[in-house]
Amino acid sequence: MKFKQIFIYISLVVVIAASVYGYMIYKNIFSPNTNFAEKEVYVYIPTDANYTDLAKIITPYIKDMELFQMTAEKKSFVANVKSGRFLFKKDMNNNDLVNALRINVPLNLAFNNQERLEDFAGRISTQIEADSTSLMQSFTDENFLKEQNMTRENVLSMFIPNSYEFFWNTSASKFRDRMAKEYRKFWTPERLAKAEAQNLTPLEVSTLASIVHKETVKSDERPRVAGVYLNRLNRGIKLEADPTVIYAVKKNADDFTLEIKRVLHKDLPTISPYNTYVNQGLPPGPIAMPDVTALDAVLNPEKHNYLFFCASVTNFGYHEFAVTNAQHEANSRKYHAWINEQGIKR
Numbered sequence: 001m002k003f004k005q006i007f008i009y010i011s012l013v014v015v016i017a018a019s020v021y022g023y024m025i026y027k028n029i030f031s032p033n034t035n036f037a038e039k040e041v042y043v044y045i046p047t048d049a050n051y052t053d054l055a056k057i058i059t060p061y062i063k064d065m066e067l068f069q070m071t072a073e074k075k076s077f078v079a080n081v082k083s084g085r086f087l088f089k090k091d092m093n094n095n096d097l098v099n100a101l102r103i104n105v106p107l108n109l110a111f112n113n114q115e116r117l118e119d120f121a122g123r124i125s126t127q128i129e130a131d132s133t134s135l136m137q138s139f140t141d142e143n144f145l146k147e148q149n150m151t152r153e154n155v156l157s158m159f160i161p162n163s164y165e166f167f168w169n170t171s172a173s174k175f176r177d178r179m180a181k182e183y184r185k186f187w188t189p190e191r192l193a194k195a196e197a198q199n200l201t202p203l204e205v206s207t208l209a210s211i212v213h214k215e216t217v218k219s220d221e222r223p224r225v226a227g228v229y230l231n232r233l234n235r236g237i238k239l240e241a242d243p244t245v246i247y248a249v250k251k252n253a254d255d256f257t258l259e260i261k262r263v264l265h266k267d268l269p270t271i272s273p274y275n276t277y278v279n280q281g282l283p284p285g286p287i288a289m290p291d292v293t294a295l296d297a298v299l300n301p302e303k304h305n306y307l308f309f310c311a312s313v314t315n316f317g318y319h320e321f322a323v324t325n326a327q328h329e330a331n332s333r334k335y336h337a338w339i340n341e342q343g344i345k346r
Contacts (some may be wrong), residue, residue, distance in 0.1 A: 007149060023057055032091040039087045041142050047083045047169050051089055056102070068094050077101065078251040083129075085168035112161035114254055115247075117268050119150075120159060124175065125181040127166075134172040140275035148180060150203070153285035157206035158183045161291045164335040198230060204287075205298050209275075210235075210286035214243035214296035218317055222297035228306045228321065232299070237307065246270035247287040280322070313338040 025287040033096065041061060045054055051072070055065060061066050071094035072078050084104030088097065109127045114120040121135040124311055130149075136143070140152050150158065159179050172304045187202050195205050210224050232239055244262045248270045274283040308328035310321040320335075 031067075031093055033063045033067060033094050033097065033322055034061060034088060034090055034092050036061050036088070036090065038088055038090065043086050043088060043101075044168060045081065045083045045086065045101070047171075048084055049081055051081050053077045058088075058101075060096075062097070068097060071095060072098050083169045100222060104169070106165045106167050108163050109166045110161075110163040110292055111159070112289065113285070114156075114159075117156050120156065120289065127168075128175060129169045130172040130175060135175065135229070138172040138176040144176065145211065151285070154288055156202050157203050159185050159289060160295075161289060166281055176259045191299055198301070199234075200298070203280055206290060207282045207284075207286050208293040209290035209298045210288045211241045211243055211283075211299055213240070213260070213290040214246075214288055215241065216317075216319065219293040219297075221318055222294055223300055223302040224299040224306070224321065225309065225319070226294075227301040227304050230301050231305070231307055233281065234318065235307075236280070238280055239282070241276045244274050244276040244287055245270060247283075248259065248275040260346060262339060262346055264346070310335050 009180065030089065042143065043061065044060055045057060049057075055069075058068075059065055069078070075095070075281060077098050082104060085107050086101050086103065090099055107127065109124070111123050114123055117139055118132070121132040121139065122134055125132040137146065145155060147149060148155070148232055150160065160182060162182075164178070164182065166178070170178075171311065173296070194203065195202055198205070200208065207220050208226070208229060211229065212222050215225050216222055229239055229241070231237075236253060245263050245267050246260045249260065249267055250258050251274060252270060252272055268277045273279060276283065276285060286332055288293075304321075305320040305323050308322040310322075310328060310331040312318045312320045320331040
């Protein structure tokens with residue numbers, strides 16, 4: 001009888017100890033263990049990071065790292081760290097946190113209005129892990145350019161402004177290759193046929209669209225502006241586009257921070273392959289990243305006889321169009337009188 005009582009007592013102690021131990025494990029795994037006030041935060045784990053690297057990154061967001069590590073070890077996570085962008089929500093427990101670190105959350109990457117390839121690389125590097133140097137190297141890789149039938153001067157055409165879903169830890173080369181795929185997707189048979197109808201290649205469309213893009217921010221006016229330039233191209237007249245002069249001045253000065261609101265007569269003879277006052281036809285590549293409205297404006301130009309246009313002083317943001325040089329000179333005089341009144345000298 002006494003032996004039976006001892007056995008029951010020992011069994012009871014074991015059960016209680018096991019219950020306490022089980023409770024402690026449950027508490028360690030399933031109790032909230034976050035340390036931030038926001039509803040949610042994203043953490044970024046770089047490529048090839050190990051658990052030590054990860055721990056340094058997530059420590060500011062975790063209340064008790066020892067408890068987190070216990071759970072991570074039990075879930076075989078310590079030796080299986082993933083890189084990427086991960087979502088932590090307030091009051092997540094250790095189990096949830098480890099699970100969250102296994103789900104790479106994509107982001108919506110967006111870009112537009114980049115003036116140069118270097119600017120574009122810098123913009124993208126703020127959104128994904130790849131830095132601007134590796135991005136530039138991938139964009140200008142000779143083998144890649146040859147495969148795409150592009151050059152250093154016109155490869156900016158390949159990047160169509162939009163919003164794209166990417167993983168944060170996308171490499172420079174994978175980003176570039178995805179953009180090449182999106183570029184081919186953009187140039188549908190219908191768009192290719194329209195480009196051919198204008199006697200332009202897709203790359204030439206992008207170059208002309210970049211000028212149209214810079215000439216007017218009004219998307220409803222872009223088909224008319226595109227029509228002017230196409231008329232001039234078809235008649236063998238120099239484009240004489242002010243944005244190309246501005247680009248040439250900045251490029252020659254190697255300073256794209258210059259603010260030029262007014263093109264001066266002294267700027268017009270600037271020697272540069274981009275200056276359409278000096279050179280016949282299109283520049284060697286885009287002077288900016290045209291958006292889709294500018295691209296489609298070149299593909300769907302307004303049909304008219306205009307050969308000139310000048311900024312309007314009565315309908316600001318728009319332009320006055322002219323068929324003859326005399327009409328254009330009259331519009332130009334009104335514009336220059338107005339800009340002088342504004343005191344804009346450069």
